[in-house]
Amino acid sequence: MAGRDLRALFSSNDRGMATTEAFTNRQLQWELIAAALAEHLRHTADRGFDVEDLEAPRNNLIVFHGVGGIGKTTLSRKLENALAGAEHRPAQWGEPTWSGERILPVRIDLARSANTDFEQLVLTIRAALAELGRPLPAFDLALRRYWEQQHPGESLEEYLRRGGLVGRFGKAMPQQMQAALADVAQALLLPGSVGTAVGAVAGSLTRALRDRRQTVRALSGCARLADLLEAEPDLEALSFYPHLLAWELAQLPADKRVTPVVLLDTFEDVGDRTHRDLERLIQRVVWLMPNAFFIVTGRSRLQWAEPALQGQLDYTGPAAWPGLAATAVVPAARTAATGAARSGGRQVLVGDFSPEDCDDYLARRLARDGQPLINAEIRQIITDRSHGLPLYLDLAVMRFLEIRRTGREPVPADFDHDFGALIARTLSDLTPEERHVLRSVALLDAFDLALATRAAGMLHEAPAMRLIERPFVRESAFGLWPYHLHGLIRSTVRNADDQADDRWSPRDWHQAAERALAALGEQWTTGTGRDRMLLVSCLRQGLVLARDFRLELGWLTEAAWSYVSDSVWEPLAPPTRPESASMETAADALVELLSTLARRQHEHREHTADRLAAVTGTGLLPADLHEMAVYYLAKVQRDLGRSGASRRDMQLVADGGGRLAPAARRGLAHLARLAGDFPTAYDTARTLGWEGRHHRVEGDIWWPHGDMNRSATAYEAARLEAEQHGVAGERATSQAQRAFVLAFTNPERADDEIELARHLITGLNLRQTGHTIEIATLVRDAGTQTDLEDRARILREEIHTSGITHAAAALELAMCFHHAVLDNDHAFTTAIARLRDLPQGGDHAYYVDIAHFMAGLSLNGASGARWLDGGQPTRNRWRTLVTARREYLRNAR
Incomplete structure (x- = not known):
């Protein structure tokens, strides 16, 4: 349309x-309305339905709420047209189930700009019902009495013309009211001009109703008419007159029956949480007209089902409004087909x-x-x-x-x-305190009440509590912090040219960022236990704040150390720094450092090395964090086969005696092992302790000697120690290595070890450990699987993408084992050639020795590796592993 x-x-x-x-198209909303209205029609058609029952729960409305500009007013207008007739309804909306029922849509704009007061609302509903072509005497007499009392000398017809109601609904309403007055006067046999005798007619009718005279039996069925005619005809009384309107509609003959559908748009302009006078009057209309259906559109959900409003409104609580209760709220993504409307949920968030x-x-x-x-x-x-x-x-x-x-x-x-107009629309109905909280939480990806209050610098949570009820605040039940701003609202509040009277200066934003960063730090430091989710969530938000507003690092330094200590490497995902942008603050450098460490699990080590070198070159980080950058740069250099550079940086960190000194000494032990200097590596391992991961280093030393059982025992001790210290990454890595070495000795046992390793690595970003597990499966299947070469080729490409040279060496060694078991000389020669061609810079040279040991071949030029117990025992152990696998396969057949 x-x-x-x-x-x-x-x-x-x-x-x-x-x-x-x-x-x-808003087809989902139409389906919800169609289902709710169909249910309403079934309810009112039931024989047990009583329009004068003032105690029964009400389910005669549906609420659509959402942020300003989401299209609620457009939806309201299109619904009015669609309900008016099939010719105005979009074809994709489909035919409603109430075909044949007479529906009368009445749309009322409650926006301040429309200047709609309560009188006009009641008159609009009555004017629309003029389409029935007949008086509604009970209501008309009461309304005429009210009008003459409250607007003496003012023509109702002229008032309707000025308000535009004559143009919308014609002139029939005043005429019908006059006819109703005349009919009642005639029934009471009153003399004179009825035009000036409204009071007399009302008085006589009241006495006649009390006396139960047969002359007014048509009106005597309205039990509360006499009470309303006796009441002072003021605005309070007017708010109860819709009961008379509902009663008159119920008296219509079946062929004249009509169901008004009243669309109340821009409901947020009715009032606020403190001033509910107009809301109370409108709520009465909805309650007193149970045979009418109401469609409310506004920014906020209706609170009528909340018991706490008792006293502010007449009808409150979930028993009164079951469809409006919090447990009955349905999202716009739900459709009528799901039963959302039929189950009672009548608060619908209008989606984007x-x-x-x-x-x-x-x-x-x-x-x-x-x-x-x-x-x-x-x-x-x-x-x-x-x-x-x-x-x-x-x-x-x-x-x-x-x-x-x-x-x-x-x-x-x-x-x-960004459009500043969006700010005006968003802030228009917020209190000053709510506006302050909104700007504060615009700095955060997600928040809870405590975080919002602290970021706003407030001492009480009430403004934040009110704010989270707004439709532009979305709620997620699965996040650490349950609330977040609508993406566009957040972007606009932070970035658009804000011309509001209470707009913030750059200093205001900077102070708010300091408060928000401090609040995040408080949540992390006061958290109980090793809450990894809390740590990462605080880091993600805190790093962005510190970088964007050039803040001091504060608690972020300690949080960074906690982040790296577990070797889990969840993506921190702050917006990345453009490649051309320079790092200017410590926060810039820390964001780059931690982001690079997380990303290194998903990119080539060459790229990681370049980024880490850039961080260390800035000199922006404090000494301990600079040490972190140097250490991980040394690890990446080792992965790339740059042993000299790696050894230099590892020694620098080890000599510094800082937090990573034990890890750096472990790195030096690894470098000695890779170079084939096993005695030095072993002596160093015995000095490392838990901080240097001594058990894992020992396991790394024993398996190249072919001593798989001793190596597996060391890796198991490393895994158990990691469990005691709660370091998930170390636990997974140690188990992956254990699975790898046991795969050489016992394929059946290796199944369980590999499965455990896969379980432990779930949720962790450890690319190298993942490679180790896959290599373990190749070793387990050596000599049996016909697709081993294909699997190895795929894994070889993945390792090449990561740039981890020692993973490539381990893969080729596993394939040498496979071909040695099969005694496939040609394939073994190809595999050993591939092993020699790896760009190792002198590292892993003894892997070629091991390959020869497996096949029982003599060495023309040994690597010069210094084996702990000599070359011959090592040769014997590797050759025994091959012959044992052959024997295992023969027995398996």
């Missing part, structure tokens, strides 16, 4: 441009447009010769920036036309833009 978009039409001289007010809907909206909004005026590239940029908010799309269209008025054609870069 589309109409003329007058704003766009009057924004351009291009008469060939077609401007349509595009309406993007899908990317497809956004593109469709922009394509149809402006066109020339049937083709979209906004090209696909610009539409994509606008869609991405909009986060699905229709108001943003509308503002982007007007910006498109504004740029064209300057004489140039818009380009995609013109729409990498």
Whole structure:
């Protein structure tokens, strides 16, 4: 459905441009309404339904709430048209189940700009019912009495004309009211002109009703009419008159029956959480007209089902409004087909447009010769920036036309833009304290009440509690912090040109960032136990704040050490620094350091080395964090086969005596082992202790000697020690190595060890450990699997992508074992050649020796490795592993 978009039409001289007010499909909302209205019609048609029952629960409304600009008013207007008749209903919405029932839609805009007061609301409903073509005497008499008392000398017809109701509904209502008055006067046999005798008619009718006279038996069925006619005709009494209207509708004959559907739009302008006077009157209308159906659209969900409002409103609590209770709230993504509406949920969050809907909206909004005026590239940029908010799309269209008025054609870069108008729409109905909290939490990806309050610098949580009820605050039940701002609202509040009266200065934003960073630090430091999720979540938000606002590191230093200590490497995912941007602060360097350490599990080690070298070259980090960068650079250099550079940096860290000195000494032991200097590596391992992972280093030394059982025992001790200290990454790595060495000796036992390793690595970003597990499966299957070469080829490509040379060496050694078991000389020769060709820089040279030991071949030029117990015992152990596997396979057949 589309109409003329007058704003766009009057924004351009291009008469060939077609401007349509595009309406993007809201089929899910229509299905919810169709189901709820069908249920309402079934309820009112039931024989047990009593329109005068004032105690029964009410389920005669549905609420659509959402952020400003989400399209609630457009939805309300389209619903009014769709309910008016099939010719106005989009074809994709489908035929409703109440076909044949007479529906009368009445839309009332409660926006402040519409200047709708309670009197006008009641008159609008009555004016719409003039379509029935008959008086509604009980209501009409009461309303006429109210009017003459509250508006003496003012013509009701003139008032309706000024308010636009005559234009909408015609002149029939005053005439019907006059006829009702005349009919009652005649029934009571009153003399004179009824036009000036409303009071007398009301008094006589009241006495007649009390006396149960037969002359007024048509009205005597309305049990509360006499009470209402006796009450002072003020605004309070007027709010109860809709009961008379509901009663009159219930008296209509079956062929004249009609169900009013009252659409109350912009409900947020009714009042606030303190001043509920108008809301109380409107709620009475809904309660007293149980045979009417109400569709409420506004920014916030209705609170009528909350018992705490007792005394502020007449009808409160979940028993009164079961469909409005918090447990009955349904998201817009739920459809009527799921039973959401039928189960009672009547609070619906109006969701954002899908990317497809956004593109469709922009394509149809402006066109020339049937083709979209906004090209696909610009539409994509606008869609991405909009986060699905229709108001943003509308503002982007007007910006498109504004740029064209300057004489140039818009380009995609013109729409990498935030609109200040979104701030005005968002802040318009917030209190000053709520606005302050909103700006504060715009600095955070996610938050809870305590974090929001602390970031705002407030001593009480009430403003944050009110804010989280707003539709632009989304809730996730699975996050550490349950709340987050709508993406576009957050971006706009932080980045747009804010012209609000209480806008923040750069210093205000900086102070808020300091408060938010401190609040995150407090949550982490006061957390109980080793809460990894809390640590990573605080780091993710804290790093961005420190970087963007150039803050001191503070607690981030200690948190960084905690992050690396577990060797888990969850992605921290702050927005990445552009390649061309220089690091200028310690926060810049720390973000780059930790992001690089996490990313190294997913990129080539060469790239990691370049980034770490850049960090160490800045000199921006404090001494202990600089040491961290140097140590991990040394590890990457070792992975790349740059043993000299790695040894230099490891020695630097070891000599510094800092936190990573034991790890650096372990690194030196590894370098000695890779070079074949096993005595030095072994002597160093015995001095390392837990901090230097002594058991794992010993296991790394024993397996090249072919002593797999001794190596497996060391790795098991390393895994158990890691469990005691709660270091998940070390535990997984030690178990992967244990699975690898046991795969040489016992394939059946290796199955369980490999399975345990895979379990322990779940959720961890440890690429090298993952390679080790896959190599273990190749060793386990050596001599049996026909697809071993294919699996090895795939793994070889993955290892090449990572740049980890010792993983490549271990893979080729595993393939040498496979071919030695099969006694396949040609394949063994190819495998050993591949092993020799690895760019190891002198490391792993003894792997070629081991390959010869496996096959029982003599060595023409040994590597010069210094074996702990000599070369011959090592040769014998490796050859025994091959012959034992052959024997195992023969027995297995």
